[in-house]
Amino acid sequence: MPMRIGTTTFNDRIEKGINDEFMRDSVRSAQERLLGKRLDAAEELGSWEDWRNLGEEIRSHTLEYLDYYLYELSEKVKENGGHVYFAKTAEEANHYIQKVVKRKNGKKIIKSKSMVTEEISMNEALESIGCDVIESDLGEYILQVDDHDPPSHIVVPALHKNKSQIRDVFKEKLGYLNTDKPEELTLFAREKLRKEFLSADIGITGCNFAVAESGTITLVTNEGNARLATTLPKTQITVMGMERIVPTWEELDVMISLLSRSAVGQKLTTYVTALSGPKSPLEGDGPEEFHLVIVDNGRSNIIGTEFQEALHCIRCAACINVCPVYRHVGGHGYGSIYPGPIGAVISPLLGGYEEYGELPFASTLCAACTDACPVKIPLHELLNKHRKNIIEGRGLSAEKIAMRGFQYGTTLPILYQVGTKLAPFLSLPFQTNSFLTKGPGPLKAWTTIRDMPAPNNERFRDWFKKRQKEESFE
Amino acid sequence: MSEQIYNRESFLTSLAQNLGRSTPKTVERPTWKHQPQWQILKNASQDELVTVFKKQCETIHTDVIETESDQLADVIHERVKSYNGKSISAWKDERFHQYDIFSKTDATIHKWDPRMKDNVAQTESADIGITFCDLALAESGTIVLFSNENQGRSVSLLPTTYIALVPKSLIVPRMSQATRKIHLLMKEGEFPATCVNFISGPSNSADIEMNLVVGMHGPIRTTYVVISNL
Ligand code: SF4
Numbered sequence: 001m002p003m004r005i006g007t008t009t010f011n012d013r014i015e016k017g018i019n020d021e022f023m024r025d026s027v028r029s030a031q032e033r034l035l036g037k038r039l040d041a042a043e044e045l046g047s048w049e050d051w052r053n054l055g056e057e058i059r060s061h062t063l064e065y066l067d068y069y070l071y072e073l074s075e076k077v078k079e080n081g082g083h084v085y086f087a088k089t090a091e092e093a094n095h096y097i098q099k100v101v102k103r104k105n106g107k108k109i110i111k112s113k114s115m116v117t118e119e120i121s122m123n124e125a126l127e128s129i130g131c132d133v134i135e136s137d138l139g140e141y142i143l144q145v146d147d148h149d150p151p152s153h154i155v156v157p158a159l160h161k162n163k164s165q166i167r168d169v170f171k172e173k174l175g176y177l178n179t180d181k182p183e184e185l186t187l188f189a190r191e192k193l194r195k196e197f198l199s200a201d202i203g204i205t206g207c208n209f210a211v212a213e214s215g216t217i218t219l220v221t222n223e224g225n226a227r228l229a230t231t232l233p234k235t236q237i238t239v240m241g242m243e244r245i246v247p248t249w250e251e252l253d254v255m256i257s258l259l260s261r262s263a264v265g266q267k268l269t270t271y272v273t274a275l276s277g278p279k280s281p282l283e284g285d286g287p288e289e290f291h292l293v294i295v296d297n298g299r300s301n302i303i304g305t306e307f308q309e310a311l312h313c314i315r316c317a318a319c320i321n322v323c324p325v326y327r328h329v330g331g332h333g334y335g336s337i338y339p340g341p342i343g344a345v346i347s348p349l350l351g352g353y354e355e356y357g358e359l360p361f362a363s364t365l366c367a368a369c370t371d372a373c374p375v376k377i378p379l380h381e382l383l384n385k386h387r388k389n390i391i392e393g394r395g396l397s398a399e400k401i402a403m404r405g406f407q408y409g410t411t412l413p414i415l416y417q418v419g420t421k422l423a424p425f426l427s428l429p430f431q432t433n434s435f436l437t438k439g440p441g442p443l444k445a446w447t448t449i450r451d452m453p454a455p456n457n458e459r460f461r462d463w464f465k466k467r468q469k470e471e472s473f474e
Numbered sequence: 475m476s477e478q479i480y481n482r483e484s485f486l487t488s489l490a491q492n493l494g495r496s497t498p499k500t501v502e503r504p505t506w507k508h509q510p511q512w513q514i515l516k517n518a519s520q521d522e523l524v525t526v527f528k529k530q531c532e533t534i535h536t537d538v539i540e541t542e543s544d545q546l547a548d549v550i551h552e553r554v555k556s557y558n559g560k561s562i563s564a565w566k567d568e569r570f571h572q573y574d575i576f577s578k579t580d581a582t583i584h585k586w587d588p589r590m591k592d593n594v595a596q597t598e599s600a601d602i603g604i605t606f607c608d609l610a611l612a613e614s615g616t617i618v619l620f621s622n623e624n625q626g627r628s629v630s631l632l633p634t635t636y637i638a639l640v641p642k643s644l645i646v647p648r649m650s651q652a653t654r655k656i657h658l659l660m661k662e663g664e665f666p667a668t669c670v671n672f673i674s675g676p677s678n679s680a681d682i683e684m685n686l687v688v689g690m691h692g693p694i695r696t697t698y699v700v701i702s703n704l
Contacts, residue, residue: 285627
């Protein structure tokens with residue numbers, strides 16, 4: 001699956017999300033539960049602000065010296081007996097992975113959850129050379145079996161599906177005969193997937209954090225699928241976004257503590273697995289061959305810009321779980337595999353304003369995301385910077401990013417589209433900017449929308465319905 | 475195929491350019507201004523750590539039994555019986571012999587042995603996996619396992635039930651102490667293992683409507699046996 005999901009317009013996606021009762025209910029209850037768990041976990045820990053400050057400090061330092069740490073990491077992986085491939089683009093990464101798979105004569109590939117492999121469309125690349133690629137994270141597996149339904153959350157990918165839908169998918173596609181009890185569905189998937197693990201030629205994983213000093217990659221799961229994918233197949237390929245690295249094991253501790261608490265409200269996830277190269281020749285399990293693919297795919301363009309902090313992200317989804325806009329439109333509304341506030345910041349950076357220019361406007365700038373972020377990324381400020389760039393008709397301040405997708409012509413339609421759907425949620429960046437009120441043509445629509453009631457006066461849903469009615473009388 | 479690093483130079487050069495300098499030869503890791511991790515259970519005694527460890531196990535759906543080494547054979551016998559276990563896969567570890575741990579159970583024992591052809595298959599078909607641990611973390615109810623030729627990764631992973639033996643003296647406050655230890659070993663050139671696992675209870679998933687289901691890809695049930703005199 002590429003970063004882009006769905007082919008419908010922003011408007012249609014949002015409308016679909018708003019009208020999907022189950023999806024919105026499940027998003028709401030998931031948000032509430034995850035939020036509650038995270039707050040409990042943070043409180044239990046005490047001095048949460050100190051932890052966040054430490055997290056921020058570590059991420060800033062690491063990104064400041066990213067080239068140094070990546071060098072060290074690659075040296076160590078080699079010392080451990082592994083191979084390292086630096087991929088500038090998605091194509092390069094996929095090409096290398098295809099080459100390894102072909103050389104190993106790999107047919108069946110078992111995967112543990114990885115956002116970056118989604119981002120680069122790795123599954124499709126492997127399927128195109130005749131491989132069978134099987135997702136093993138339960139949520140990802142459900143989506144895959146359901147004809148590649150896109151994920152709607154970065155930690156709970158099948159959040160938008162209810163258990164009877166899942167039962168029906170299993171029934172139709174896999175001949176499942178039991179009830180819609182989560183226990184039974186889970187057991188069924190366990191048994192199906194265990195067989196796949198035992199017969200897979202190659203295991204492919206993402207990487208939560210690499211440790212530079214020892215050439216280690218770590219995988220954080222509750223299900224244990226990443227352990228299976230790195231214990232049974234003879235070849236392991238790990239794909240990491242180039243920023244997912246820490247200097248030493250001491251920082252690994254901090255980042256994993258922050259991730260576990262912020263993502264799922266646990267002190268530690270059930271499994272944290274730290275792998276340093278292939279197994280030793282005497283060991284009886286683990287991969288004989290290990291490849292690390294380090295992916296840029298647009299990330300280095302963000303380095304040295306006003307958006308650099310976006311690369312501090314540890315993909316915990318805490319910002320998503322507090323976002324009022326996500327709550328209303330759901331993950332698919334964003335049209336990117338990265339939804340929510342962090343998605344609205346990085347999707348335009350990785351995919352350009354032309355594709356994702358609406359997303360920075362899908363925010364109330366209420367700053368709940370910034371407060372939730374365990375590494376203190378100023379998300380709402382970064383969103384505001386995007387808006388400013390778009391409204392003022394310029395690209396991102398670093399020209400190299402500007403080249404990637406921004407076109408002046410796309411600006412106004414973006415504003416118009418976003419405006420008509422999300423207006424009451426927007427606290428406009430430039431309320432005093434006369435540019436807006438004097439704007440010609442399409443901007444008129446935009447400026448009238450500015451006067452729409454604020455979200456606390458009228459719930460978004462109600463507003464949306466009413467607005468549709470009004471429009472139909474026009 | 476000998477180990478290789480591909481495309482590194484061009485990749486890192488352009489990264490350095492964006493960072494506005496050339497790649498430094500050395501980087502001093504700063505002393506972090508905030509270090510809250512060392513405050514947690516800072517002056518806790520070993521007994522207090524056991525209490526915290528046991529308490530946390532309630533949250534992570536893990537049974538804990540506290541015992542002494544001379545009772546281990548009975549404890550294992552009882553536990554295996556209650557799990558209805560017919561077969562056990564265990565690490566190759568002198569201590570199993572030393573404390574006669576399997577002397578009372580009737581289950582068949584597969585001792586991890588990489589030279590055996592069906593070593594992994596035997597483990598996969600065993601009802602219960604049993605290992606010692608290399609460290610344990612009180613705060614999160616975690617056991618830490620280092621892989622090596624005698625300590626297969628599969629034993630704590632493939633059977634539906636897993637029992638970990640936890641010498642009390644190996645319990646430290648939290649992950650910070652474990653990772654610092656690994657970091658210091660690293661510096662002395664003694665990296666502990668190709669695979670280090672931090673395990674906190676049985677596998678689980680909440681991917682279906684956020685309902686927690688205990689038992690996903692790894693073990694479905696877990697027991698820790700804390701050995702208070704070791
Ligand atoms: S931006 Fe912060 S809160 Fe959001 S996913 Fe990334 S680390 Fe978590």
